[in-house]
Amino acid sequence: MDEEQDSVEEQALVPPEEPSDTTASTSESSEVDDVDAAKRAYASYKQTGDLVHLQRAIALFQRAVDTANVPTAYPLGELGHCLNLYYQARGNPHDLHRAIAAEQSALQLVPEGHPDRALCLHNLSVSALGTVKDLESAIEMQQDAVELTPDGHPNFPAYLDNLGGLQEHRFQRFGKLEDLESAIASRQRAIELTPEDHPDKAMRLHNLALSLRSRLERLDDPVDLERAITIQRRAIELTPEDHPALSVRLDNLGGLQWLSFQRFEKLEDLENAFVDQRPHCGQSTQ
Numbered sequence: 125m126d127e128e129q130d131s132v133e134e135q136a137l138v139p140p141e142e143p144s145d146t147t148a149s150t151s152e153s154s155e156v157d158d159v160d161a162a163k164r165a166y167a168s169y170k171q172t173g174d175l176v177h178l179q180r181a182i183a184l185f186q187r188a189v190d191t192a193n194v195p196t197a198y199p200l201g202e203l204g205h206c207l208n209l210y211y212q213a214r215g216n217p218h219d220l221h222r223a224i225a226a227e228q229s230a231l232q233l234v235p236e237g238h239p240d241r242a243l244c245l246h247n248l249s250v251s252a253l254g255t256v257k258d259l260e261s262a263i264e265m266q267q268d269a270v271e272l273t274p275d276g277h278p279n280f281p282a283y284l285d286n287l288g289g290l291q292e293h294r295f296q297r298f299g300k301l302e303d304l305e306s307a308i309a310s311r312q313r314a315i316e317l318t319p320e321d322h323p324d325k326a327m328r329l330h331n332l333a334l335s336l337r338s339r340l341e342r343l344d345d346p347v348d349l350e351r352a353i354t355i356q357r358r359a360i361e362l363t364p365e366d367h368p369a370l371s372v373r374l375d376n377l378g379g380l381q382w383l384s385f386q387r388f389e390k391l392e393d394l395e396n397a398f399v400d401q402r403p404h405c406g407q408s409t410q
Contacts, residue, residue, distance in 0.1 A: 158188040159199055166206060173368045175213055182206045189226070197240060201230035201247055208251045223251045242272040246283050249290065259297065263290045275317065284314035285328050292335055301342065308335045320362075329359035330373050337380065346387065353380045 162184035169177035185203035192199070204226030211219040227248040234241045249265035252258050266287045273280045288310035295303035311332040318325050336352040339345070356377040363370045 155188045155192050155199075158184045158191070159202075162188065162199075162202065162206075166202070169209075175210070178206060178210055178213070182210060195229070195233060197230040197233040197244065200226045200233070201244055204230060204251065205247050208247075211251075220251060224248070227251055242269040242283065243279060245269040245272070246279070246286065250286060259290070259294055263287070263294065266290055281314040281317040281322075281328065282324070284310045284317070285324075285331060288314065288335065289331065292338065295338070304335065304339055304342065308332070308339065311335055326359045326362035326367075326373070327369065329355050329362070330369075330376065333359065333376060333380070337376070340383070349380065349384055349387065353377065353384065356380055 162181045165177045165181035165184060168174070169181060182203065185199050185206060188199040189195070189203055204223045207219050207223035207226065211217075211223060227244065231241075231244040231248055234244050245265040246269040249262040249269065252262045252265070266283065269283045270280070270287055273283055288307040291303045291307035291310060294300070295307060311328065315325070315328050315332060318328055333352045333356040336348045336355070340348040340352065356373065360370070360373050360377060363373055
């Protein structure tokens with residue numbers, strides 16, 4: 125499993141333009157205020173990982189949706205995205221069902237050819253997993269999002285990485301190697317298009333290392349092991365010491381180095397595995 129879904133968290137539909145009519149109603153002003161406050165709460169969640177901020181963002185986006193005179197895709201899509209993140213954190217199926225319903229409604233409001241359609245497809249594909257039919261539908265939607273998005277678009281690497289995650293998910297379910305090869309190719313391309321200083325660079329490197337580890341377990345190719353270790357080390361170098369995902373990334377590196385020790389019996393691999401586990405163990409006791 126991936127450490128986390130790629131940055132639908134950082135991506136958002138282009139907010140609707142402010143109405144030019146200076147006699148805009150109080151309810152319209154209230155909706156804009158709720159959306160702005162929800163965006164601030166979501167930004168706080170992104171910075172701290174505190175679910176209290178995510179809960180506030182959900183409540184505010186929901187109120188913006190409920191009080192809107194005319195439904196718009198932006199608050200619906202962001203509501204769905206935040207609900208999906210909350211589902212991932214807490215595991216309540218009700219939150220997932222609400223997320224899918226909101227994202228489906230957002231997609232229906234965005235016509236074919238609209239620049240925001242790719243993002244709507246992307247968000248819905250991340251949430252719409254469950255049955256085999258859901259998985260196939262999610263992959264199809266994510267592929268559509270990739271095809272609709274030019275290489276230079278800032279969202280394009282996120283779409284590629286999530287497509288890779290879905291392809292690997294299908295590999296884990298059915299065991300077809302071509303799905304894993306496609307996942308690795310998608311994630312490699314995502315990394316190539318992600319600047320070194322991008323906040324999601326480390327996560328995407330980590331996800332690629334996980335995919336390479338999956339192929340190592342299938343094909344037992346030492347080249348995959350060496351690449352996975354190198355990539356995982358780079359992911360850790362780019363991860364701040366106070367980042368909540370650091371322990372997971374350290375844990376994966378330690379596991380890879382243990383595999384390397386088992387294969388090559390080099391004492392330094394065993395020592396490195398324990399060294400990289402130490403910060404993880406220390407964090408877990410806090």
